[in-house]
Amino acid sequence: xxxxxxxxxxxxxxxxxxxxxEFWGYFRANHxxxxxxxxxxxxxxxAAFANVLAPYPPDLTNNAAFLQPxxxxxxxxWAYPLGTDAIGRDILSRLIYGARLSLLIGIAVVAxxxxxxxxxxxxxxxxxxxxxxxxxxxxxxxLTLPSLLLAIVIVAILGPGLMNAMLAVxxxxxxxxxxxxxxxxxxxxxxxxxxAARANGAGTLRLMxxxxxxxxxxxxxxxxxxxxxxxxxxAAALGFLGLGAQPPSPEWGTMLADAREFVLRAWxxxxxxxxxxxxxxLAFNLLGDGLRDALDPKLKR
Amino acid sequence: xxxxxxxxxxxxxxxxxxxxLLAFFLIRIxxxxxxxxxxxxxxxxxxxxxxxxxxYGLDQPVIVQYGIYIGRVLHGDLGKSMITQEPVxxxxxxxxxATIELAVCAILFALIIGIPAGMIAAVRxxxxxDHGVMxxxxxxxxxxxxxxxxLLILLFSVQLGWTPVxxxxxxxxxxxxxxxxxxxxxxxxxxxxxFKSAVMHLILPTIVLGTNPxxxxxxxxxxxxxxxxxxxxxxxxxxxxxxxxxxxxxxAFRNALIPVITVIGLQVGVLFTxxxxxxxxxxxxxxxxxxxEAINRRDYPVLQGGLLMLGIVxxxxxxxxxxxxxxxxxxxxHASTR
Numbered sequence: 313x314x315x316x317x318x319x320x321x322x323x324x325x326x327x328x329x330x331x332x333x334e335f336w337g338y339f340r341a342n343h344x345x346x347x348x349x350x351x352x353x354x355x356x357x358x359a360a361f362a363n364v365l366a367p368y369p370p371d372l373t374n375n376a377a378f379l380q381p382x383x384x385x386x387x388x389x390w391a392y393p394l395g396t397d398a399i400g401r402d403i404l405s406r407l408i409y410g411a412r413l414s415l416l417i418g419i420a421v422v423a424x425x426x427x428x429x430x431x432x433x434x435x436x437x438x439x440x441x442x443x444x445x446x447x448x449x450x451x452x453x454x455l456t457l458p459s460l461l462l463a464i465v466i467v468a469i470l471g472p473g474l475m476n477a478m479l480a481v482x483x484x485x486x487x488x489x490x491x492x493x494x495x496x497x498x499x500x501x502x503x504x505x506x507x508a509a510r511a512n513g514a515g516t517l518r519l520m521x522x523x524x525x526x527x528x529x530x531x532x533x534x535x536x537x538x539x540x541x542x543x544x545x546x547a548a549a550l551g552f553l554g555l556g557a558q559p560p561s562p563e564w565g566t567m568l569a570d571a572r573e574f575v576l577r578a579w580x581x582x583x584x585x586x587x588x589x590x591x592x593x594l595a596f597n598l599l600g601d602g603l604r605d606a607l608d609p610k611l612k613r
Numbered sequence: 614x615x616x617x618x619x620x621x622x623x624x625x626x627x628x629x630x631x632x633x634l635l636a637f638f639l640i641r642i643x644x645x646x647x648x649x650x651x652x653x654x655x656x657x658x659x660x661x662x663x664x665x666x667x668x669y670g671l672d673q674p675v676i677v678q679y680g681i682y683i684g685r686v687l688h689g690d691l692g693k694s695m696i697t698q699e700p701v702x703x704x705x706x707x708x709x710x711a712t713i714e715l716a717v718c719a720i721l722f723a724l725i726i727g728i729p730a731g732m733i734a735a736v737r738x739x740x741x742x743d744h745g746v747m748x749x750x751x752x753x754x755x756x757x758x759x760x761x762x763x764l765l766i767l768l769f770s771v772q773l774g775w776t777p778v779x780x781x782x783x784x785x786x787x788x789x790x791x792x793x794x795x796x797x798x799x800x801x802x803x804x805x806x807x808f809k810s811a812v813m814h815l816i817l818p819t820i821v822l823g824t825n826p827x828x829x830x831x832x833x834x835x836x837x838x839x840x841x842x843x844x845x846x847x848x849x850x851x852x853x854x855x856x857x858x859x860x861x862x863x864x865a866f867r868n869a870l871i872p873v874i875t876v877i878g879l880q881v882g883v884l885f886t887x888x889x890x891x892x893x894x895x896x897x898x899x900x901x902x903x904x905x906e907a908i909n910r911r912d913y914p915v916l917q918g919g920l921l922m923l924g925i926v927x928x929x930x931x932x933x934x935x936x937x938x939x940x941x942x943x944x945x946x947h948a949s950t951r
Contacts, residue, residue, distance in 0.1 A: 344751075453631040456931065457924045460886035461904070465920050468908040469642050545757055549890060552759045553905060568760055575763055576771055583767075586760025594755040601751075 338606035345602020351595035359411040366405035367393075370562040374400035379578045395580040397571065403580065406562035407588050413563045414544050414592060417478055421543035422536050425482040426489050430532070433493025434520045437501070448494070451487035459484045460549055467555040474547075474563070477556035481546045485539050492535055496528030530607040537600035541593040548589050564589045617939050625932055629925070636921040637682050640913050641675070691918035696910050701918035705900060709922075710793025711781060712899035715891065716884045718815055719822035720877070727827045728873070731834025735842060736861060746831055753828030758887055762821040762894040769817060776817050779896035783810040822891045826880045833876045837869035844868075871938070878934030882927050 329337065339345055358365060380396040381388040388395060394403040432451075436444040454462065466480035467473075500506060501524060509523045550556035551565025559570055564585040571581035648657065648665045657665075666672045670681050685692070691701040734746040770778045781795050782788065786807040788798045796815065799807035841847065842865055850860045889901035896902065900919060907915035 449627050449631060453628055453635060453924075456628060456632070456882070456928050457635075457920065458882045458885035458889075458927060460889055461920060461923060464889065464904070464908065465639060465916055468916060469639055541755065545755070548757055549759060552757075552890070553893065555908070565757070565759075568757075568763070572763065575767055579767055582760075582763050586757055586764070589757045589760065590752070590755060593757070594752060597751060597755050 335606050339602055342602045342605055344598045345605070348595040348598025348602060351591060352599055355411050355415065355592050355595070358408050359415045362408045362412055366402075366408040368402040368405040370401070370406045370409040371560050372401060372405075374402075376400070379574065379581070381578070382580050385580075394584055395578075397567075397581050398574060398578075403584055406567060407564070407584060410562040410564045410567065410585070410588065411592075413474070413557060413561065414548070414589070417474070417481075417547040417563075418540035418544045418596070421478050421482045421485070421547070422539040424478075425486050425539065426532065426536055428482075429486050429489025430493050430525070432486075433490045434497060434525070436490065437494040437497025438516060438520060444494070447490065451490050454484065455487045460546060463546060463550060464553065464555060467550060472555045472558065474557040474561065477547050477550040478543075480550070481543050484546065485542055488535055488539065489532065492531050493528060496531060497524055500524045500527050534600055534604040534607060537596055537603055541596035541600065544589065544596070545593050614939075618936065621932065621935055621939070625928060628928055632921060632924045632928070633683055633686060634679075636917045636924075637679055639920075640917050686921070691921065692914035694907075694915050695912045696915075701915055702922075704903065704915070705919060705922050707793075708898060708900045708903050711795075711897060712885075712888050712892070712901060714794045714796065715815070715818055715822060715897060715899060716881075716888060718819040719884060719887075720826055720880060722819050722823035723826035723830050723880075724877070727830035728834050731831040732838055732861070732866065732869075734831070735835045735838030738839065743835075746835070750828040750831045753824045754832070756824055756828075758821050758824055759890045759894055761824060762817070762891060765817050765821060766894070777810075777814050781811065781814050781898060782807065783814075786810055818891050818895045818897055821894070822884065822887045825883055825887055826877075829876060829880065829883070830873065834869065834873050837872045838865060841865045841869045875934065875938060878931060881930045885923050885927065 374396065377392060377396045377400045379398055380392055380400075382395040383390045383393045385395075392402050392404070394407070396402055397406070432447050436447040463477070463480040463484045466483060467476050470476040470479065497520075501519075506519060506523055509519060514523065547556050548563070548565030548568075551563045552569045554569055557563035557566045559566055567585040568582065571578075571585065575582050648662055648669070648671065663672075670678055673681070689702055691705075693700055694704060697704070730746050730750075734740075734743040737743055766778055769776045777783065782799065786799065786802075786804055788795060788802045788804065788807055788811075791798050791801055795811045796808065799811045842861075847860060847865055850864050851857070855864075885901070888899060889905060891897065892899045892901035893905050900923065904916065904919045906912075907919065
């Protein structure tokens with residue numbers, strides 16, 4: 313059913329922009345968001361072409377160059393532009409390979425969380441009654457506990473490691489997607505188009521996935537972008553506490569944990585991994601804010 | 614009002630039960646039984662194993678075990694640490710003031726800077742100051758605070774030598790704990806220099822822990838102020854001839870405060886999350902560091918008890934914020950009794 317038959321437009325001016333053009337128009341006006349997008353693309357290409365861009369393999373040690381300072385400092389050389397760590401590994405190469413891990417973490421965690429979250433949210437929104445209460449109470453409990461604490465306890469029980477850390481972070485950010493989906497479902501199901509679809513004989517599954525879900529997409533996309541930044545930050549924190557990716561993996565948080573004891577004599581091993589986390593997280597947050605402004609119809613005025 | 618209170622308090626009960634379920638069953642997920650896990654690689658002989666199973670009530674059906682657990686929790690018994698053999702609750706009670714002291718300082722730091730910054734940014738919308746505040750705030754929000762702490766140590770402790778690297782007070786002071794808050798205890802002790810030492814130790818952890826809440830509070834204050842400044846009653850107050858300062862400070866700010874209070878309440882969870890990292894970096898002897906050490910030593914009763922206690926604290930604070938919110942704003946009170 314389309315709305316074309318409603319009212320003939322008398323003198324049609326220029327054709328209205330397509331949905332993507334319209335979105336891009338709003339998005340482009342937000343400089344921060346565009347900057348965020350550029351950085352995200354840069355980090356993505358760093359991850360994709362890590363083996364081409366990185367001067368060395370991430371685990372290659374050099375006995376002749378322990379804790380060598382960055383190139384511009386006395387004692388540094390351009391062979392290791394950002395210096396080396398305590399066992400002579402090139403920091404730049406490890407940072408570049410680390411982009412793979414951080415993006416993998418961010419995207420995998422959000423993907424898992426969003427799929428489970430949408431499923432639970434749809435069930436809660438459509439089923440109502442006891443099922444809804446049980447699901448939403450569970451989400452409230454997860455939200456009540458300090459997020460990193462819950463993640464830490466989950467990892468402590470499942471055992472440290474990248475997979476378990478990702479699982480723990482996915483659990484911690486799950487409630488946002490469940491709540492968003494359920495709220496959107498409840499708003500949408502009372503609208504006429506759903507009633508019409510139902511009157512036409514659409515089953516619950518069809519209503520869920522092809523009628524209601526596409527109309528809840530905007531807030532979920534925004535939350536997904538912001539969720540990637542939370543996931544990267546929390547996974548790095550777990551890595552820093554020794555509960556996430558394990559050494560010698562070049563995960564940025566794990567690199568920081570390794571570097572902690574050298575904070576007094578080698579500033580570069582501590583500074584650069586954290587800077588990468590900050591820049592990446594900041595970029596995803598800027599992107600998320602920009603998406604929200606461009607997709608939220610309430611702000612489009 | 615009474616109905617609102619009862620309704621709100623009754624909502625806490627299922628959350629509490631859910632939290633005990635979570636704390637109880639999380640430990641049960643550990644592969645193998647808890648005794649074997651705690652024994653670790655040393656192993657344990659069968660007789661001692663059976664005796665310990667009985668001692669911890671692990672030979673009972675799970676439902677019975679949960680019943681016993683709940684009964685103990687309600688009597689304030691959270692079990693004993695596997696390492697120190699001290700009751701978990703008393704260890705928690707000893708360490709919690711250190712965390713509270715840090716958290717209170719951090720939230721004060723966030724409020725004292727965040728609220729004025731957010732207000733000025735809103736009043737001077739789109740000025741350089743506004744863009745600056747928003748940029749700094751987004752950076753603070755994206756900051757990996759464990760790295761931020763290391764950077765501050767690098768700059769202020771290592772390069773400049775202004776602040777100590779770790780701990781709560783210099784070891785040469787022997788302050789008797791009265792309140793558990795060292796800034797107060799050191800004043801009470803009357804030892805010269807003790808208070809200054811306690812404050813110097815607090816500065817960096819406060820900044821690190823306060824960074825995230827500061828960013829969130831500044832952003833929230835700005836957007837709440839912007840919304841209020843667009844209201845008709847602000848224009849009316851200005852038209853009446855009230856000065857701009859008076860309108861902003863009294864009329865606008867008071868109304869903008871409601872969403873800000875909610876956000877402050879929500880920061881409790883953020884603060885505890887941050888406290889775990891901050892305490893680890895600065896060797897601050899609070900519950901966050903205690904929990905991380907418990908993980909490294911596989912001290913499950915401490916983990917279980919600590920999770921439950923922090924959950925309860927967050928729950929109670931959220932309840933208080935909700936009730937306060939209802940007191941301030943009658944619309945909330947009536948909407949929820951309907």
